[in-house]
Amino acid sequence: MERFDFLSLGFCSNDHLCVLPFIPHDTKVKMISHAIMGGGPAGNSAAGAAALGMRAAFAGTVGDDPDGRQILSDFAAQGVDTSMVKVRRGATSAIAYLWIEESTGARSCAWTREGLDELSEDEIDPEAVAAARILHLDGHNAAGAIAAAKVARQAGVLVNYDAGTHRDGTQELLALADLMVCSEEFILKLTGLSDAEEAVRQVWAKYRPKVCGATMGVRGSMCFDGRNFVKCPAFKVEKVVDTTGCGDLFHTAFAMRYAETRDLMESQRFAAATSAIKCRGLSGRPPSAPTRAEVEAFLAARS
Numbered sequence: 001m002e003r004f005d006f007l008s009l010g011f012c013s014n015d016h017l018c019v020l021p022f023i024p025h026d027t028k029v030k031m032i033s034h035a036i037m038g039g040g041p042a043g044n045s046a047a048g049a050a051a052l053g054m055r056a057a058f059a060g061t062v063g064d065d066p067d068g069r070q071i072l073s074d075f076a077a078q079g080v081d082t083s084m085v086k087v088r089r090g091a092t093s094a095i096a097y098l099w100i101e102e103s104t105g106a107r108s109c110a111w112t113r114e115g116l117d118e119l120s121e122d123e124i125d126p127e128a129v130a131a132a133r134i135l136h137l138d139g140h141n142a143a144g145a146i147a148a149a150k151v152a153r154q155a156g157v158l159v160n161y162d163a164g165t166h167r168d169g170t171q172e173l174l175a176l177a178d179l180m181v182c183s184e185e186f187i188l189k190l191t192g193l194s195d196a197e198e199a200v201r202q203v204w205a206k207y208r209p210k211v212c213g214a215t216m217g218v219r220g221s222m223c224f225d226g227r228n229f230v231k232c233p234a235f236k237v238e239k240v241v242d243t244t245g246c247g248d249l250f251h252t253a254f255a256m257r258y259a260e261t262r263d264l265m266e267s268q269r270f271a272a273a274t275s276a277i278k279c280r281g282l283s284g285r286p287p288s289a290p291t292r293a294e295v296e297a298f299l300a301a302r303s
Contacts, residue, residue, distance in 0.1 A: 015037050
């Protein structure tokens with residue numbers, strides 16, 4: 001059985017990326033450009049991990065339709081193993097439409113799974129999970145994700161939870177996460193607080209992960225491991241083309257560097273650099289998702 005450095009379990013889609021002069025509301029606008037590329041939080045993370053040099057695999061579901069075939073083809077081209085992807089016969093694969101404002105790179109997203117069944121508990125490969133270095137979860141496929149996280153915890157595999165949206169299974173996954181770096185919106189909603197730093201401390205105290213943190217977009221990130229509270233600024237990018245996938249790749253790169261160093265600032269800087277480079281291109285996938293050499297060169301130029 002092949003062993004993976006990074007096993008990403010969750011949502012994948014075929015994304016329609018539309019670059020626009022402005023994001024319309026109750027009006028029409030001509031696209032500046034349009035592209036169809038693989039997407040989804042866990043899907044982007046798997047491809048980003050492969051770009052960074054990890055042996056990466058994706059576990060999730062697709063339909064046996066043209067979108068599903070394209071999703072699998074994109075993964076293969078990006079070096080991501082798909083042997084744990086379940087193809088649902090007669091089902092429609094997930095798609096998303098993203099509207100990207102040309103001047104700022106800000107984007108809006110609308111997605112659908114069209115009734116595509118998620119991974120069940122008995123569709124998880126426990127041997128593959130136990131053999132991984134990092135199990136990455138995005139909160140989708142809750143039953144499968146919880147089952148996989150339980151196996152990972154027993155095997156000493158780092159469970160990396162990209163907590164961005166409250167959904168079924170959230171509480172169970174929070175209790176199983178080792179690395180719990182949440183979006184600021186998520187952690188404030190979770191705690192009912194208005195201060196992200198206090199929210200991070202409270203969530204760490206409740207669940208006791210190895211690391212709890214929050215990402216705050218252009219304001220950077222903060223992480224707490226029970227002893228050290230580290231704030232890391234975001235890197236400035238001269239021209240932001242598209243913010244799609246920035247958070248996905250932050251979580252991927254943070255987990256990779258944390259597994260290597262256990263150093264909060266080093267891990268946050270590496271993740272921030274990965275996200276900053278990604279902003280320069282369209283989508284959250286390669287070639288916008290950087291290689292490790294590109295990230296290290298970026299950091300060396302700013303040391």
